[in-house]
Amino acid sequence: MSGAQSSGTELAAHDVLIIGSGAAGLTAALVLAEKCRVLVLAKGGLDGGSTNWAQGGIAAVLDAGDTFEDHVRDTMVAGAGLNRRETVEFVIEHAPAAIARLIELGVPFNAEAGSLHLTREGGHSHRRIVHVDDATGAAVQKALLKAAREHPNVTLLPGRTCIDLITGRHEALRYSGSGRVWGVYALDEATGRVEAHTARATILATGGAGRVYQFSTAPRGATGDGIAMAWRAGARVSNMEMMQFHPTCLYNLDVKNFLITEAVRGEGGRLINPRTGKRFMEFYDPERLELAPRDVVARAIDSEIKRFGLDFVHLDISHMPSDFVKGHFPNIYEKLIGLGIDMTTQPIPVVPAQHYTCGGVLIDLDGRTDLPGLYAAGECT
Numbered sequence: 193m194s195g196a197q198s199s200g201t202e203l204a205a206h207d208v209l210i211i212g213s214g215a216a217g218l219t220a221a222l223v224l225a226e227k228c229r230v231l232v233l234a235k236g237g238l239d240g241g242s243t244n245w246a247q248g249g250i251a252a253v254l255d256a257g258d259t260f261e262d263h264v265r266d267t268m269v270a271g272a273g274l275n276r277r278e279t280v281e282f283v284i285e286h287a288p289a290a291i292a293r294l295i296e297l298g299v300p301f302n303a304e305a306g307s308l309h310l311t312r313e314g315g316h317s318h319r320r321i322v323h324v325d326d327a328t329g330a331a332v333q334k335a336l337l338k339a340a341r342e343h344p345n346v347t348l349l350p351g352r353t354c355i356d357l358i359t360g361r362h363e364a365l366r367y368s369g370s371g372r373v374w375g376v377y378a379l380d381e382a383t384g385r386v387e388a389h390t391a392r393a394t395i396l397a398t399g400g401a402g403r404v405y406q407f408s409t410a411p412r413g414a415t416g417d418g419i420a421m422a423w424r425a426g427a428r429v430s431n432m433e434m435m436q437f438h439p440t441c442l443y444n445l446d447v448k449n450f451l452i453t454e455a456v457r458g459e460g461g462r463l464i465n466p467r468t469g470k471r472f473m474e475f476y477d478p479e480r481l482e483l484a485p486r487d488v489v490a491r492a493i494d495s496e497i498k499r500f501g502l503d504f505v506h507l508d509i510s511h512m513p514s515d516f517v518k519g520h521f522p523n524i525y526e527k528l529i530g531l532g533i534d535m536t537t538q539p540i541p542v543v544p545a546q547h548y549t550c551g552g553v554l555i556d557l558d559g560r561t562d563l564p565g566l567y568a569a570g571e572c573t
C-alpha cells in the first residue's frame with residue numbers, strides 16, 4: 193500500500209520501520225524512501241508530536257554576517273561546554289541544507305525584502321531563526337506529512353502505540369551481548385490487538401519525555417516511550433538528567449502548557465517582577481539580559497518567584513507597536529485574547545516549564561545505537 197494511511201492490519205515486510213511521525217521520523221522516511229520501502233508507525237494521530245507545536249523557528253547560519261564558528265561558539269556556551277563539539281559542528285553545518293530541503297517541500301518561511309526573515313532567540317549572538325509566523329512547527333509538520341503521503345515508498349500507520357522492540361534474544365545469549373533488533377510490537381489502538389511489525393532496520397523517532405513532569409510544554413504523547421524501549425532492549429541511554437526548562441510558559445490554571453515563544457524576548461519582550469514592577473534580568477545576567485540562554489533565564493525567574501513568594505513573573509512586550517506585536521505573533525495574540533489577555537497592552541504572566549529532553553538514546557553521527565538494526569533520531573536521542 194503506497195503513500196496512503198492504511199487502516200488495515202496487513203503486516204507486509206518493509207525494509208525500514210520508523211516509529212514516530214514528527215520532523216525526525218518523516219525526514220528519515222523521505223530520505224530512505226528514495227532507496228527502500230518504509231513503514232511509519234505513530235501513536236495517536238500523525239501530527240501528535242512536539243513538531244506540530246513548535247513555535248519560534250529553526251536556527252541556521254543564513255545571514256551573510258553570520259558564521260558557522262559563531263553558531264558553534266554560541267551553542268557551546270549555551271551548553272556550558274558540556275556539548276560534544278563534533279556533534280555541534282555536524283548539526284550546525286548541515287542546518288542550512290536542511291532548511292533548503294524544507295523550503296523545497298513547501299514550508300513557507302517568512303521573508304522580508306526577498307530574503308528569509310531571521311528572528312532572534314536567547315543564546316544567539318546573531319539573528320538566525322527562520323520561522324513561519326509564530327507557528328513554525330505546524331507548517332513543517334504539514335509539509336513533511338504531505339510529501340510522505342504522496343511518496344509511493346512510504347506507508348503511514350497512525351493509531352499504533354509501540355510497546356517493545358523485537359530482539360533476537362537467542363543471539364544475545366550466544367554472544368553474551370544484546371541481540372539484533374528486528375522490529376516492534378505495537379498496539380492497534382482501534383482493535384486492541386498487538387501486532388508484530390518487522391523490518392531489516394528500525395528507527396526510533398518517538399520524541400521526548402517531557403510529560404513525566406507535571407508542568408511541561410510538550411504534548412501528551414511525549415512520555416519517553418522510545419527511550420524506554422531502547423533501554424529495555426539493551427541499548428545505552430545517556431544524560432537523562434539534562435532536562436531543558438523553557439523560561440516562559442503561560443501561567444494559567446486552566447491552560448497549563450501553552451508556550452510563549454522565546455522570539456517574544458528576541459523581539460524586545462522584557463521580564464518584569466510583578467511585585468516591584470522592575471526588570472530583573474540585570475541582576476542575573478547584566479550583559480545578555482532577557483536573551484541569556486534558557487537555563488539562565490529559567491533559573492532567574494525561578495529565583496524571583498521563590499524570593500518574592502510569587503506565582504509568576506510578567507513578560508511584557510506592550511511597549512512595542514501593536515501592529516508589530518500582532519504581525520509577529522498572530523497565533524499567540526489570538527490565543528491570549530481568548531484567555532482575556534491583550535499582549536499589545538498588557539503583560540503576560542509566565543513561569544518556567546519542562547520543554548526539551550536533552551538526553552536520550554545514545555547514537556553516533558549516523559544515528560546508530562548500541563544494537564545492530566536499531567537507529568534513533570530527533571529528540572529521543
Ligand SMILES: Cc1cc2nc3c(=O)[nH]c(=O)nc-3n(C[C@H](O)[C@H](O)[C@H](O)COP(=O)(O)OP(=O)(O)OC[C@H]3O[C@@H](n4cnc5c(N)ncnc54)[C@H](O)[C@@H]3O)c2cc1C
Nearest residue numbers: 212213214215216235241242243246248249354399570571
Ligand atoms: C511547545 C513547543 C514548542 C517548541 N518550539 C520549538 C522551536 O521553535 N524550535 C525548535 O527547534 N524546537 C522547538 N521545540 C522542540 C521541537 O519541536 C522538538 O524537539 C521536535 O519537534 C521533536 O521532533 P521529533 O520528530 O524528534 O519528535 P516529535 O515531533 O515529538 O514526534 C514524536 C512522534 O513519535 C510518536 N510516538 C511517541 N511514542 C510512540 C509510541 N510508543 N509508539 C508509536 N509512536 C510514538 C508520536 O506520536 C510522534 O508521532 C518545541 C517543542 C514544544 C513542545
